[in-house]
Amino acid sequence: AEAAAAALAHGTAVVAVGGDGSLGTVAQAAHAAGCPMGVIPYGTFNYFARTHGIPTEPAAAVRHVLDAHPQPVQVGGINDRVFLVNASLGVYPELLQDREAYKARFGRSRWVAFVAGCATLLRAQRRLRLHIETGATVRDVQTLTLFVGNNRLQLQQLGAEPEDTVVGTPGDGSLAALMLRPIGTLSMLGLMLRGAMGRLGEAAGVECFEFTHMVVKPRLARGRKEIVVAFDGEVARMRAPIDLRVLDQPLYLLQAPGAAGEPAAGA
Template sequence: MSQASIQQQNDHRKKLISIIMNKGSGHRTPEAEPIHELLVNYFTKHGFDVQLHLAEQPHDLTRMTQKAVAQHQQRSGVIVAAGGDGTLNTVAQILLHGSIPMGIIPLGTFNYVARALDIPLAPLDAAHVIVQGIQSAIHVGCVNQYIYLNNASIGLYPRMIEQREQDNSRFGRFRAVAMLSGFAVLMREHQKLKLKLSVDGQIEPIESPLVFFGNNQLQLQDFKLELAECAAQGKLAAVAITEVTRFQMLTLIARLQLGTFEQAPEVTAFCAEQIRIDSKARQMKVAIDGEIIQVKTPLHFSVAQDALLVIIPEHKAQLKK
């Protein structure tokens, strides 16, 4: 047998790690080494056969993940999503209900998914979790054919994201820019949506500028919402607000800080198994994990419980038992 054949056979015995990363992330280490090179070297040193998939454009992520899944059909290993929560969502959409676990290297602005799972934000520390961690199944929110790991919303929130992306392109991708941009949108006049909600079969007509669904318990806790417990139980956690003035909006923002948001008369909270939203519009803009998607109505919201395998720290797995 030739040396090349022996090497190929040895590589095939190794566990396969496929890294899915948006090239536009542009993250570098303090030593100016590109993150993807750092990760490839780290996993290689730990005995893995590493395949790197660098997407030139965000829409390439789906195709690359599908290619990686095909490679993993004959070999055990992990598909690693390296990027922000939007990248994680794209990879998770392909891995949903499958047997291939997803590893997470958080490279975004807020990194709610990683933080909720106690995955370190430093790339090499997160890589260590992928090498030494435990597989665990997590809940995933669903709206029609799409999933959300953090949240999905209609109305104001999609507008906030659109404005945030415009401001990010001007001022840079910083938390302060995102927060100030969102605040500016909230202070404008808003058109209310005329909707019909079916909450576990009970019809509730509503006029609202914002309906928000949260799946990430940590994010809901950051918003000081009691609905965090609802999400932890694998149910739909949602809030809707009525049409409000600028002063009422300021009051609601203050209530968020005080932890009394859900008690405001302008707020309706839902904890349900299924929610359907009907609208006269044939499709609606839905913000899904920070990305804007046009989704045909009616919108069907649900939770797929224990639907996605992820690699989490061993101590986090012990807490879940």
């Protein structure tokens, strides 16, 4: 926060180095201060950088930042926190915790992340009971996880892009929600196979929809007021209800003229 305030006062920018989780931490401070932010990606997936045309090779990313100018990009909000790529409740935060344990033991790679995810999903049993409000629509659901995406590249990779029902697209005017209804072990194996093939949205028990603002009220045990959530790979506890929305104020990202993100699948 101090670095962002100092950069704003001197008419410069903060530069974040790391994966999507580290970038999200810096973005929280930069967004609050209204300070431009540059990115040097150094993570496993680098969805945010790739979506916004930032090279994933560090030296090229540094050159990109030096040639860049601030451009507004959409960020999501989960209660009082900002997220760049995704936010979630339920089994997905558990998956992230397991993934970090696997990485500490076996190293950082996409295969390690995939194996950790499979192990978490196969033992997933805990159901969330959620009261969901999106505009005039109100409903009660049971789900293993509620995943909210602000990044078209990640959604395309999963094959989980929602129908176009509101103005804009996920990451540029709207957010995408994905819910996984409780299913058996065999169905879960089929779901993981579809996810690996980029066809998650076709799986039975998976629901995808688009929104700009959603309030989630989880049914908690007596005396509990907080629920475990994840945002951009970071896991924390938040007080219910959970408010998810497209933030009116953008993040000012340093982008070079003509920078283009990775093309859409099939484009």
